[in-house]
Amino acid sequence: MDGALKGVRVIDLSHVxxxxxxxxxxxxxxxxxxxxxxxxxxxxxxxxxxxxxxxxDRSAYFISLNRNKKSLVLDLKQEKGKAILRELIAVxxxxxxxxxxxxxxxxxxxxxxxxxxxxxxxYASISGFGHDxxxxxxxxxxxxxxxxxxxxxMSITGPEDGPPCRVGSSVGDIIAGHQAVxxxxxxxxxxxxxxxxxxxxxxxxxxxxxxxxxAVVRYSxxxxxxxxxxxxxxxxxxxQAFKTKDDWIIVAIGVDKLWTQLCKVLGREDLSNDERFxxxxxxxxxxxxxxxxxxxxxxxRSYMEWAEVFEKGGVPYxxxxxxxxxxxxxxxxxxxxxxxxxxKGVGRIKIAGSPFRLSETPGRVYRxxxxxxxxxxxxxxxxxxxxxxxxxxLKAEGVINN
Amino acid sequence: MDGALKGVRVIDLSHVxxxxxxxxxxxxxxxxxxxxxxxxxxxxxxxxxxxxxxxxDRSAYFISLNRNKKSLVLDLKQEKGKAILRELIAVxxxxxxxxxxxxxxxxxxxxxxxxxxxxxxxYASISGFGHDxxxxxxxxxxxxxxxxxxxxxMSITGPEDGPPCRVGSSVGDIIAGHQAVxxxxxxxxxxxxxxxxxxxxxxxxxxxxxxxxxAVVRYSxxxxxxxxxxxxxxxxxxxQAFKTKDDWIIVAIGVDKLWTQLCKVLGREDLSNDERFxxxxxxxxxxxxxxxxxxxxxxxRSYMEWAEVFEKGGVPYxxxxxxxxxxxxxxxxxxxxxxxxxxKGVGRIKIAGSPFRLSETPGRVYRxxxxxxxxxxxxxxxxxxxxxxxxxxLKAEGVINN
Numbered sequence: 001m002d003g004a005l006k007g008v009r010v011i012d013l014s015h016v017x018x019x020x021x022x023x024x025x026x027x028x029x030x031x032x033x034x035x036x037x038x039x040x041x042x043x044x045x046x047x048x049x050x051x052x053x054x055x056x057d058r059s060a061y062f063i064s065l066n067r068n069k070k071s072l073v074l075d076l077k078q079e080k081g082k083a084i085l086r087e088l089i090a091v092x093x094x095x096x097x098x099x100x101x102x103x104x105x106x107x108x109x110x111x112x113x114x115x116x117x118x119x120x121x122x123y124a125s126i127s128g129f130g131h132d133x134x135x136x137x138x139x140x141x142x143x144x145x146x147x148x149x150x151x152x153x154m155s156i157t158g159p160e161d162g163p164p165c166r167v168g169s170s171v172g173d174i175i176a177g178h179q180a181v182x183x184x185x186x187x188x189x190x191x192x193x194x195x196x197x198x199x200x201x202x203x204x205x206x207x208x209x210x211x212x213x214x215a216v217v218r219y220s221x222x223x224x225x226x227x228x229x230x231x232x233x234x235x236x237x238x239x240q241a242f243k244t245k246d247d248w249i250i251v252a253i254g255v256d257k258l259w260t261q262l263c264k265v266l267g268r269e270d271l272s273n274d275e276r277f278x279x280x281x282x283x284x285x286x287x288x289x290x291x292x293x294x295x296x297x298x299x300x301r302s303y304m305e306w307a308e309v310f311e312k313g314g315v316p317y318x319x320x321x322x323x324x325x326x327x328x329x330x331x332x333x334x335x336x337x338x339x340x341x342x343x344k345g346v347g348r349i350k351i352a353g354s355p356f357r358l359s360e361t362p363g364r365v366y367r368x369x370x371x372x373x374x375x376x377x378x379x380x381x382x383x384x385x386x387x388x389x390x391x392x393x394l395k396a397e398g399v400i401n402n
Numbered sequence: 403m404d405g406a407l408k409g410v411r412v413i414d415l416s417h418v419x420x421x422x423x424x425x426x427x428x429x430x431x432x433x434x435x436x437x438x439x440x441x442x443x444x445x446x447x448x449x450x451x452x453x454x455x456x457x458x459d460r461s462a463y464f465i466s467l468n469r470n471k472k473s474l475v476l477d478l479k480q481e482k483g484k485a486i487l488r489e490l491i492a493v494x495x496x497x498x499x500x501x502x503x504x505x506x507x508x509x510x511x512x513x514x515x516x517x518x519x520x521x522x523x524x525y526a527s528i529s530g531f532g533h534d535x536x537x538x539x540x541x542x543x544x545x546x547x548x549x550x551x552x553x554x555x556m557s558i559t560g561p562e563d564g565p566p567c568r569v570g571s572s573v574g575d576i577i578a579g580h581q582a583v584x585x586x587x588x589x590x591x592x593x594x595x596x597x598x599x600x601x602x603x604x605x606x607x608x609x610x611x612x613x614x615x616x617a618v619v620r621y622s623x624x625x626x627x628x629x630x631x632x633x634x635x636x637x638x639x640x641x642q643a644f645k646t647k648d649d650w651i652i653v654a655i656g657v658d659k660l661w662t663q664l665c666k667v668l669g670r671e672d673l674s675n676d677e678r679f680x681x682x683x684x685x686x687x688x689x690x691x692x693x694x695x696x697x698x699x700x701x702x703r704s705y706m707e708w709a710e711v712f713e714k715g716g717v718p719y720x721x722x723x724x725x726x727x728x729x730x731x732x733x734x735x736x737x738x739x740x741x742x743x744x745x746k747g748v749g750r751i752k753i754a755g756s757p758f759r760l761s762e763t764p765g766r767v768y769r770x771x772x773x774x775x776x777x778x779x780x781x782x783x784x785x786x787x788x789x790x791x792x793x794x795x796l797k798a799e800g801v802i803n804n
Contacts, residue, residue, distance in 0.1 A: 145642065159564060217462035221751060326611060
């Protein structure tokens with residue numbers, strides 16, 4: 001089954017996470033991804049966990065992000081490497097990079113340069129603060145933890161009155177990667193109407209600021225500075241984790257009707273008649289008293305006992321799954337969200353699948369991740385029509401890998 | 403300036419957050435969004451903060467999410483309301499909904515029904531566990547906090563050895579919304595090639611599981627169950643927040659070279675020669691000792707003093723901004739990421755802007771959010787060619803708003 005983006009060719013100069021997240025999604029949707037790596041490889045090949053032993057081709061971190069892609073090694077410090085990149089750009093639909101602003105320009109592959117080679121191309125950059133930036137920000141280094149902190153997300157994540165916490169996955173990179181895909185697809189659609197390419201200038205800080213939800217208006221309208229609230233919600237109560245006799249349980253009372261149901265299944269009809277807790281605004285106002293009463297009740301039984309009670313009583317609840325529990329969850333397996341790939345020379349590995357369930361062209365893991373430079377010869381001969389002699393000479397000069 | 407999606411018409415039956423996030427993005431990119439609301443309005447109109455007083459048209463939560471959209475009130479419990487929805491579907495490019503699975507089918511607007519009306523339409527659903535689900539999951543209620551907990555994200559977010567924490571913004575909904583946009587845009591592109599519509603079946607749990615990054619392979623390859631680490635990274639050290647004399651500071655040593663620079667600016671060349679800390683794998687192994695030494699050093703001066711030292715020394719750092727600080731940040735303002743809109747009858751409000759910086763067709767806030775049913779008459783007369791008499795009669799019967 002073909003993907004929705006079959007026939008779209010992406011020249012992927014990105015590394016580690018934000019850019020590779022974008023090209024992973026485009027690849028899952030059927031685009032051809034040519035991952036151009038420097039001779040030492042994408043830095044993500046240096047990240048654990050490794051399968052068996054430390055080796056550029058055995059990083060499970062790299063493998064999970066780079067399924068469905070081809071790898072071509074090119075030394076862009078050599079003029080002949082640049083010449084090959086120019087040939088790739090000429091036959092590409094999309095080019096994507098996440099170097100520090102200025103790096104592509106220094107190589108001779110800024111937006112103006114690339115547009116001269118191929119005016120139909122869509123040129124996507126992802127950086128910490130944006131290419132179009134105030135002078136003191138443009139080349140500022142921005143790792144995920146910098147962006148989570150700078151954007152304000154860290155200041156609203158963590159225990160109440162506790163220290164700020166980082167979201168456990170690198171959402172600074174990952175959200176920016178998703179947003180770049182949206183920019184690229186919108187530009188591709190626009191190109192089908194106009195024939196013109198364009199540039200996408202994504203900033204990781206903008207990306208997280210855009211998803212801050214009610215926190216921004218809480219400040220801009222009410223002057224409040226939102227703080228971390230543990231597992232709780234700033235305006236819905238109760239809507240958080242409680243400790244049972246053994247594990248945590250989430251109780252999510254999104255509407256008043258569910259409050260009555262919760263009180264009933266707890267055998268605490270007195271609470272549902274308690275004027276302090278009758279509506280969500282009142283429960284917000286008397287949050288401390290309410291959380292304290294519920295904590296006391298919920299500690300009386302185990303997670304499994306409460307789950308059964310809530311299931312029967314129609315009260316929205318959830319376990320706080322750890323990574324083993326979610327990886328072994330039957331619904332995750334039913335939805336093909338954990339897929340096993342055969343990684344050549346490495347063995348079978350389970351990685352997260354694609355969440356893009358389209359009925360005609362679902363996102364898919366078509367094939368395993370490439371070894372470093374695995375597709376160099378293939379791409380040079382089939383796509384760029386180089387002769388064997390030319391390829392051998394490029395190898396001898398170290399422009400491409402052996 | 404037109405958006406990339408000019409001419410794309412979206413029939414938006416969604417409410418509160420996951421669906422409205424998707425249509426906000428599509429609207430920022432230039433699509434026409436017809437937000438079909440029940441007579442009582444989108445539930446998000448009941449969410450604070452409110453501007454001035456509690457009123458369906460004064461919720462800043464709703465306003466920030468629904469800029470650029472039109473509002474049409476339709477009572478889908480009445481046959482005449484359904485007839486109007488059928489007419490809208492016939493002229494729509496995309497339909498999007500985030501009811502509990504089964505609800506659209508019960509109304510007579512399941513995927514098969516809608517496809518019969520308009521085979522070119524793209525039909526996007528977002529639910530907690532997916533429409534295609536194991537029987538016990540399909541209609542399970544899934545609020546954001548449920549999904550953050552179920553997916554495993556909560557189990558890796560929070561202080562080390564502390565309780566699980568919810569990400570401070572509703573990323574369960576917001577990631578699912580971004581992914582739905584990607585599915586819709588891929589399907590739109592595919593439709594330009596084939597003329598065929600298709601269905602997108604997004605699950606919030608799949609969406610978060612797909613962004614769990616290295617956590618999945620840590621378990622599937624190494625059998626580790628990742629745990630929360632405060633602000634720290636599971637495999638890069640130091641890469642976290644430290645307390646200074648006053649505020650927190652982020653220090654992000656992404657490569658070994660930066661470690662030497664850090665030691666130098668700290669005046670602790672002894673540390674850069676310390677065999678325990680020479681490489682990132684060694685710093686990981688001796689994380690406790692290293693974090694303890696650095697904590698002691700960094701507590702000696704204030705945030706501003708360290709920021710100056712790190713800036714000069716080329717060490718990646720960041721403040722942990724709170725929401726006021728990021729809202730007042732010059733770079734956020736330079737990038738138009740905080741925009742002021744004139745909300746009719748309400749006044750001027752600052753909301754987050756669009757992060758989709760495309761050179762030809764940038765994402766934009768074109769206009770303010772609609773009052774409940776503000777565009778009902780306009781859409782019925784211009785788009786569906788109803789006469790004034792027909793509109794009056796629909797009003798009298800309560801099919802649409804007055």
